[in-house]
Amino acid sequence: MENMKRTATCGSLRAADDGLTVVLNGWVHRNRDHGGVHFINLRDRYGETQIVVDEDVPAELAELAGSLKFEYCVAVEGVVRKRPDSMINPDMATGEIEISVKKIEILNTCLTLPFMIEDETDSNENARLKYRYLDLRSKGMQERIILRNKVTWAIREYLQGVDFLEIETPTLIKSTPEGARDFLVPSRLHPGKFFALPQSPQLYKQLLMVSGFDKYFQVARCYRDEDARGDRQLEFTQIDMEMSFVSREDVFTVTEGMMGHIFKSTMGIELPVSFERLAYDDAMNLYGSDKPDLRFGLAFRDFAPFVPGSDFSVFKNVLESGGVVKAMVVPGAAAAYSRKKISELEETAKTYGAKGLAWMKVTAEGLDGGVSKFFGDQADAIKSGLEASEGDLILLMAADWKTACNSLGAVRSRLGKDLELIDESQFRFVWIVDFPLFEYNEEEKAWEPAHHMFSMPQDRYLDTFDTDPGPVKGDLYDLVLNGYELASGSIRVHDPELQQRIFNVVGFPKELAEERFGFLLDSFRYGAPPHGGIAAGVDRLVMIMAGKSSIKEVIPFPKNSVGMSPMDESPAVVDEQQVRDLHLRVELPEEKE
């Protein structure tokens, strides 16, 4: 091996290197034996280079070349040769040259592959995860992992440049089961006691503010024991930030600057200097989502004004019981949307709790189909009120406000995809601001924190928030990109008295607060500075940048959708002795046959 140490990578050689003797190390990507002449594509993470086994090489070398199978790991020595013009491959970065082979050494052989190493695999996801080390060899995965590296690098580069300190916080911490379920870690030294893995470094970063590290960040691994989704894993990575002596504007400025730097330095894309803002109420009312994809329109309108003038009792009843009737005009979709296709949209709405989806079509004469007979005499008013014109499809949703928003929002998202309204090359950021601080839980008949308990009410509610929690807006904000919640943050409470008032509103007992977060509340009594921050999902960011719809595509070793790793088969049963050491007893659920 010593004399076959690589002197170039498979992506580095160009026409200018003509005549150079090189050693390449890599994997056999393709092997095309033409009887006389013979081509091998050698691949490493830098690219691919064509190796030529000329017709006049010694028989032994030709035979060795012929024996190379897919994914053999080899060292190749040869001479860089400029290809004749007619044989240049313009699709290959190294396509101007090839290596005339002089020597081959097999560093390792390879079994028959479970799937081919291609640019993008269409193989079954669990097979890909079981052989993840092979899946990661594909060009697509390599590019995404490299992109991810560039993104985290750019984050550090930017934040260091504006005086942030990267500080680690513990991953064995106290369980605070208010939000998601915690992953628990039993303590061997302390029988019956448990650590938890952090859902976020939230409490620790606030403590760092108390300590005076006024600009902190961390590329933090976080854990939540909840069911997975396309954009959710048990463990995930956040770029976690916190700052002292700031308002939300400062947080926005840093985040915008950081995103700008990430996109500029990794993809050469110039983002706007500052991002659009949308109030939570407006986002919900217009797009039916607190993470709207603004790459397309289809904004909702209020249909309530047209309800009293009609006999349609369904809408009337909903309005009378405090609900809303919303309209979405889909331009030019009347012809394309048959009753059947509309009922598919209705199914989408129903998964979000809607009872149905009403519709009508705009014609030259007036309104047609669906519920049009109830509104025919208001046709002109509806057309002008909704700014609808001939050939448009009008979808109508009547339900309580939240259900109406969510379900019509889901229909909107689906239409965005189905009608191909989305410009996939766009990266559309929007700040969602003015979230409600509290939410009323109808079942529990109690107020709950809409996000968490440590966020500030906006100034104008400081005197009234505990007597009238409903209308209170918090100093809370989300950064949304292309319909994904990319980051979430708030200005925190740093005053113990104010914190206690918030606990009172949400009925969180003082004793429990002391037990759970006593250390944080105590710290606030020692000159805690005003502070706030944000945490952005690295997995989601890279996923969106890479144009993928699952974060598994940008995580080197993800879990599958049932939270297991098909590769190492974790989680797994452990030795009885290990369990005993931890002072635990394991009760298995009844065996299913």
Add this chain to the structure above:
RNA sequence: GGAGGCGUAGCGAAGAUGGUUAUCGCGCCGGCCUGUCAAGCCGGAGAUCGCGGGUUCGAGACCCGUCGCUUCCGCCA
């Protein structure tokens, strides 16, 4: 916890209304081939059709159950 989708060779798929040797592509094995770059050509091996039960003369297909994966709702920011 719930809903939809899927499960056929190592991989990706086809298999109308049930009909006997289960099809195709990639990969694998053997052979041919002097310029390919998803090389090409010829030949070959490889499948208890996820599992269990049922209906039937006959089930990959139909019915019941079950397991697994997957997307979504719930959950979770």
